[in-house]
Amino acid sequence: MAIDRIFKDEASEEKGERARMASFVGAMAIADLVKTTLGPKGMDKILQSTGRGHSVTVTNDGATILKSLHIDNPAAKVLVDISKVQDDEVGDGTTSVVVLAGELLREAEKLVAAKIHPMTIISGFRMAAECARDALLRKVVDNKADAEKFRSDLMKIAMTTLSSKILSQDKEHFAQLTVDAVMRLKGSTNLEAIQIIKKPGGSLKDSFLDEGFILDKKIGIGQPKRIEDAKILVANTAMDTDKVKIYGARVRVDSMSKVAEIEGAEKDKMREKVQKIIAHGINCFINRQLIYNFPEELFADAGILAIEHADFDGIERLALVTGGEIASTFDNPESVKIGRCKLIEEIMIGEDKLIHFSGVEMGQACTIVLRGASHHVLDEAERSLHDALCVLSQTVNDSRVLLGGGWPEMVMAKEVDELARKTPGKKSHAIEAFSRALLTIPTIIADNAGLDSAELISQLRAEHHKEGCTAGIDVISGSVGDMTELGISESFKVKQAVLLSATEAAEMILRVDEIITCAPRRREDRM
């Protein structure tokens, strides 16, 4: 009893079995939460914010759900993190990775209960993951050389990704849209150049891809509404009088005419600034800050289109796509890079007027205008499109493609099973467990669709016993179908990332044998 308390008040410590148990339970609970969103017939969740406004989000995106959860369990946090990483890295498969990690832990728990040491399980898992990856590598198809086929691969991947989202009904339309957008990028993964504008009204089908850039702003009064061969200066500068930034600065004069002189001088300064800007030889000026009436009129007189108060994101992107730079001083016209585009005009989408820049310098740039019934729909559509765009841009770089619909899992499970049979020792149990965990993914997809999963999976396994099988779950008809015929494809990179990060996360959680919770800080009394 000598070392009675080594921790602070309220700090707690959980050891051995209990610690492992706690982390297993937490991780599995998270996995179960997002499980139902998996697959083309997965369900959505409402995220209701407890903050101000009680705003509501409807989503099917695993990463979005997990990101917004309150989580206390440390192991659960690990899963949330891998989902985030998956989102950043490849953009899709955020749910799959959590579900797979959860299933691996579920299997590991049974093994631990059977008195197999966690380290043995880990080494088994590692072997299995390695083997599964090799199995996938052997099966990948790479159509990079054949442009026609590659495009159809991309289409398939986009459709597969979108089919589990809100856009599933119009997936062909959107697949076309995303593939076009990504193909314009020509291999770069810079999704910044693809702008997504959401405008409520109309239906999802009215969404379109626009070559060029759209800015959600109005053109100043009395200025040209259409400019060809525009030279654009993007700036972030205050267009009012330069003020002395010292508190209490004031001018003392002794007559009214002097006040008028000062006022005139202020005006002159503004005019000077505007002249300097005009001296750049531009015909379009876009400022992040306000442009007041006076300079606006000067611009109008010079026939320059001036746009004020553009949002930060907007001007950064605009500078990027038009090939210009954001300027804040105008003394050296030669050193400022001016953006160019072929045509600026005002267009109308729904009830709003927007400014459209077409024929921009950076040919990759494009804008996707999303239309939809409500903000919920639009937000969710944006998330789905983002997923699809991420996956596609990754696939353009790493063009290896796999079939979808549970096919990769079946292939992996089969190989891992073989390995288990060949491997002597306790490890083989772990390897076997790994294969079981892999099988749960198609099981969940089937379950979510309300199908008889036990029946389907066994059929699928039998099919896969044959060499070169392409069978997977056809959720629509509720049977085993040929994935090549149905055109369901997935990116190899996504699958690989799911496999590896899920295994790593499971491993990390398995290694834990003690959880120390620090004493909470007092002042945060969050209820």
Place this chain on the structure above:
Amino acid sequence: MAATVASQPRSSKTESYIDNKRKEDIRHANIVAARAVADAVRTSLGPKGMDKMISTASGEIIITNDGATILNKMEVLQPAAKMLVELSKAQDSAAGDGTTTVVVIAGALLKQCLLLLSHGIHPTVISDSLHKASVKAVDVLTAMSVPVELSDRDSLNKSASTSLNSKVVSQYSTLLAPLAVDAVLSVVDPAKPNMVDLRDVKIVKKLGGTVDDTELVKGLVFDKKVRHAAGGPTRVENSKIAVIQFQISPPKTDIEQSILVNDYTQMDRILKEERNYILGMIKKIKATGCNVLLIQKSILRDAVTDLSLHYLAKAKILVIKDVERDEIEFITKTLNCLPIANIEHFRAEKLGYADLVEEVSLGDGKIVKITGIKDMGRTTTVLVRGSNQLVLDEAERSLHDALCVVRCLVGKRFLIAGGGAPEIELSRQLGAWAKVLHGMEGYCVRSFAEALEVIPYTLSENAGLNPITIVTELRNRHAQGEINSGINVRKGQITNILEENVVQPLLVSTSAITLATECVRMILKIDDIVTVR
């Protein structure tokens, strides 16, 4: 099956089990909440629908029949119910009218969905079938529609008055409908014949008089008084109008300034200088021949001072101050002039010309009218009058709906019968189509068809008719091929609704169906509510 699984005790976390209870509960709760919202607005549907009185948290009272407004003011918290509010907003922005219809259809669809779910049909199957049915429904509606030409003013009037008939101002529909048509048609740009920007139609509300006095003004109307403290003119013919964004008052710098006065003579000099300064400005203005000034509101300094008003009056210049910055664009577009931001730039070519600028007394207030504008832009102003604020507001909302209806027709030039005729016809054709389909789909499509009958049902119910007799008779008529039979609420019987001049734009009906379906599908797909930060 699900019940037995759920009733098993949760022995261990590791056992895989499927707990569907919670999901079903959530879905059920969502549907019930959304339907409650739909029921709340149901009674305001149709020409004999009732109004709602809403008392807001700030004590303001609104009486309205407009679904979008009612839902907007209702502070719903349940997430699914919120989605219905959003739905109504979406219809408002897409078509402008039919905001109640869309919510009522969504409510009816949800009711049918509940039934289908209880039969154990998977939500995604229902959702897919609903989508198919809605696509088919749009086809059917398009097939039913009659093309209309913009030159056919009669048809446009009819559809505008159909929209107005369900509002408080229905007795004025003969006045308001042609007014709405005129207003929209006058702003249609021949270059872009399918686009109408309703911001080009300005609605000015003025208390007093009755809705009868509402008029369309070819020109501009300001709900402001002319500044004539110093006896300036209130009526100017052959006016030259300047829109200025500077102020006619003593100078003021952006940087803080103070004038040091040492003795009395200096004071005198300053006063004189001030006078000269203002006089100088006014002379410059007068030199261009300008005789009407519209001054933009400024927060920094007074637009005019008594002194400048005095000089302006002497120069016979009419002054209107405090014009909002947002309105400048509309004004300059209408007057075909340019705003002037500095006295140095005050040139004759920036002025606008009008035959008459006049202050008119209306009720307890005064307004300024600018008419006979030379080279007027494609804008219109509607002056709405009403005997009290509530009527005035409702009249504005109704007029907005009517304007939207006409705009829909400009965008998509098809008309469709009203009075529940399209819904019954849809229901009949989809019902027939459902019989051809296989499996669950057919079953779900049939439910969709049944749900659509809610519109004629509610219409007749709200009109105090026997809904069952009416709906069954309607079905019967439609089965015999009278596809334009609908409920004539005024006569309380079924007639050919096209002959009764009850028509609405196709866009209103199609967008109501598609938007309602989209919303219902979204609610169906939700299986959990997670509270987050």
